Amino acid sequence: MAKASLERGMGSLQTICEPLRGKPYPDDAPEKCKIGKCACEWEARYRDLGRSRRKWFETKAAGLKHLTDIYNARMFKEGRVVRPKGKAPLFKTFATAWLTDEKTELAQTSRELYTSVLKSANKYIGDVPVDKLTEAALKALVKKLETVVDEETGKQVMSQYNVVCLFQFLLPPILRKAIEDGWIRANPCNKIKLKPIPDADRYVPTSEQVFNIALTIEKFWRAAVFVMAGAGLREGEVLGLTPDCIQGDTLHLYRQHGSSDEGYSKLKHDKSGKGRWVPLDPIVKAELEAHISKYNVAPNQPIFYSRVFPDKPYTSDTLHRRLREAVMRLGLHDLGITAHNFRHFFASMCVSRGIEIAEVARMLGHNDIQTTYRTYYKFKDDNGKIRTAINGFLSEGVPDDASLAGVHQLAPRNSANQVSDLIKKLEALTGQQVVLQPRALAA
Template structure:
């Protein structure tokens, strides 16, 4: 059990010993052992009054019985040091690790890095989020991207019994609405063809893969000639840009929202298949069979590709348009949906983790949805089963039925 006493009356080494006053005003000490019985480390903590010391001793003993005891020394580690240790123990993809390193170095460290872990409060987190936004970060980046490692970091600290609860746990994060695609901002088929004509000839096939199949940039860069079969392309991996010693490198990684070994099959238009065959005849394939390759045969870095794509947009005469390589993926999705392809199918071929993502971005593009709804409801309400029947003639029966 924890003991409460005054050192001024019991410790000969105390500068106030011996103290003869009953109400001397000297500090009170709590002495207790950490969990582990007699083998537990002995600790002491001083308070200004006997009541404070007694309350603390009772709380410590209760925490020990309920296995909720926290070693105060563990919470003294600085946030920056704990974050680095936390990340070193995470089994994550290289791209995720690189993103977390940037999070710690650029966003977390400068603001909270010097604070002891146990001293961080919910107010500190609220101020941190507000500061990030004031520094120019978008609300989507703050409330979605950066909150992921922030929550995980403090959740681990709770699990390791460094802090009693996460200061992030009770933070109310506003829901960020997915931005609907403005189809009027997209290129048409003529513009897509013009861009393909102006981009580096050996990379032109990428334009057709992204516009005709909805591939992401990293997926298009990782397509091999052997991936095409029976009118489909099987996507297994994507190239991601990772910082290594000596600069950035293109490395293979699992598809987005998928684990290692999972794949996605996408139908390939006949015109794109013909373009693939022509590309192989004219430009060959890279060292590992990739359709897109650098002059030396190696992988193409996505940053180099983006630069070349923007230059091709300018050369094609569309320099005033905010088009990026990812715009071609939007072109694919909007064209498919406008042509009557279901959201479910488009979602599967785009590789979205849920159909809700597809619906939020492209759902408003479904062709003549209002017209189909009117036709269905007219049939249900009036009993008309023949297309083109005069529903106005049946309106009276609907109203009459309602009046009765």
């Protein structure tokens, strides 16, 4: 008895007269079957609504179509999709189609980043069919990307940041689409383990270097340096600024401009679309207002508008080029200063001056405070405050007449703090400065 080759779960399709491969027909088989003109019925066995079914068909094709229809209906009801016919597409073809599809919701900056990462990934898996991207194949790829070093540069063939981007943010949605289309059954990225991204080792400019760069760069870009260093903006957010973003002593950011000329998008990690607010330093505010006045920026015009297309901002390439020229003139080119160094300057200075990590994360627009903590907590220096606090609660229990070696009161006693608080309250009530006079000793 021969069986038709079917997908698992479709059932079986067979006829009693057709022989198995390599075996002769039974002696009682009809003569038409022996000469290749079999007219025997095909028996289809399958399960429908939980019950076993049998049905006979005149031809193999009719039975196969019936089983396929039953199987497809069950898969559709269960929310699954049947594997398409033919060979699976190559990864580079499938991934490019997903990335360029208008239905794929991505910010412009994310789309540009993924395009770059995808270009690097295609060197290794671009010609692999989607259904061959198994968990074992991806683990082997991770090991290669994380361990193989380029002979010329001596660096990892793909930066760890791009490796994490590929396996955590790019491959999962692409392979989810492959599951929806029926090419694979499960996402092989789910069990991939990656090395963490190393802490940023970006150079932190000094305040003097920031001012020198601002005074050296082409005058049109001077305010951009101050707003990046004084508000922690990304270069795309700087290019997305318009005069209405200045709201009193606050800077309202609600969009950014891509590195190409494809227009604006929502801020990175801003799912609500409401943007974020950053306190506006008087120096930064003065520089922005002077720029708007000097270059006659209209209310609805980008603050750093293009001279060729005044209704559009310059691209980040222009900003980077002007910044690179200023850095070269100052002899700071060996420090690797780019526009992002000013954002790094802002965050590291905020943390080192005691601003809470949560507040810094909010101003930077990080979606995870752990990102801010891992990158910038190393700049926090509270040892002096910690020593003062420890000495404060430790010295409270020392009697006034005690004479103990090594006891040094760094922090004022609680009584002194209470006196200070009372003086502040009196000054607030009277509007006058309160000065305590030392009490004269009795004769």
